Each structure stands twice: as C-alpha cells, then as structure tokens.
Amino acid sequence: MDRIAELAGASKRTVYNHFGSKEALFQAVVARLLEESMALHQVAWDSNRSLEEQLIDFVRAKTLLSEDKSARCLTRVVLGVYIKQPDLLREVIARVAEDESILANWLREADRAGRLSVPDPELAAHMFGKMTAGVLFWPQLLEGQMDPDTRELLTHELVQTFLARYRSASG
Numbered sequence: 001m002d003r004i005a006e007l008a009g010a011s012k013r014t015v016y017n018h019f020g021s022k023e024a025l026f027q028a029v030v031a032r033l034l035e036e037s038m039a040l041h042q043v044a045w046d047s048n049r050s051l052e053e054q055l056i057d058f059v060r061a062k063t064l065l066s067e068d069k070s071a072r073c074l075t076r077v078v079l080g081v082y083i084k085q086p087d088l089l090r091e092v093i094a095r096v097a098e099d100e101s102i103l104a105n106w107l108r109e110a111d112r113a114g115r116l117s118v119p120d121p122e123l124a125a126h127m128f129g130k131m132t133a134g135v136l137f138w139p140q141l142l143e144g145q146m147d148p149d150t151r152e153l154l155t156h157e158l159v160q161t162f163l164a165r166y167r168s169a170s171g
Helices: 002-008 012-019 022-039 051-067 069-084 086-112 121-143 148-166
Strands: none
Touching: 002 012, 012 022, 022 069, 022 086, 051 069, 051 086, 051 121, 051 148, 069 086, 069 121, 086 121, 121 148
C-alpha cells in the first residue's frame, strides 16, 4: 500500500479511503486487467474474412497481457496472490469461461455458415484456449516476450492445427 500511495502521489490513508482494503485494491487491479483483456475478445463472426484472420484475432486477444511488460509483471503478482489465496481465483475462472463462450458462439456461426464442422463448440473453444495459453500465453508470461517472428510462426501453426481438426470440406 505504501508503494501504491507513492506511485499515485497520494497518502496511504487516501488509498485506503478509496479502496477500503488491500483485498479491494487487489480485486480492482484484477478487474482492470480482465477488462483490458476482454475488450479485445469481441471478435464477431465475419463471413467476408478468412477463418485464419479471425482466429488470429482471438489468439492476439488472449495473449495480449503476456506481450506487454507491465501487464506481465502485474499478472505475475496476481498469480502469486492466487497461489496463496486460491479462493480469489473464482472470478478469473468465470472470466475464462466467458472468453470461451464468446469463441464458442463464433464457432457456432462458422459452423452454420458451413466453413467449420464443430460438433461441440464449447469443447472446441476450450481446446483453442488451452492451446493458445500453452503455446503463447504461459511461455511469454514466464519467460518474457517472444521474438515477434517466433510468435507469428507459433500463432499461425496453432491456427492451422485447430483448422486441420475443424475446417469443413467446403470451408
């Protein structure tokens, strides 16, 4: 709280008056991180754009926090708190499910348009999210930002792997 007050150019009392507690401040920080992340997840189905372009938009939205140095640092702090207090993780888990439902809806639209064949959109969205996290989010969060060429190569490989499973014969 002392460091936050110092960075804000305010007194510790002002920070406590505004947030009430360390826990409330922590929740506000997490909410802000999630809002920034979710703002980019609004990828609407567009039959005029390629499947690859649209799925790459989903990948970029999901990995945004791991690509920004200050967001990476803050995310690491948040993870440390979650390790010590796992009950605080519920909100983030709910947000991840919300992320997946946005992608599942997109997958349904692509399926209806005949571009994909997705028998279980929720499962496919879950798998896409796990693939993205495993290949791009976690490595960048833990090891630092990837070389842009490597990130692009991995992004395209991930999307092509996903499409190899779900692209319809006419898609």
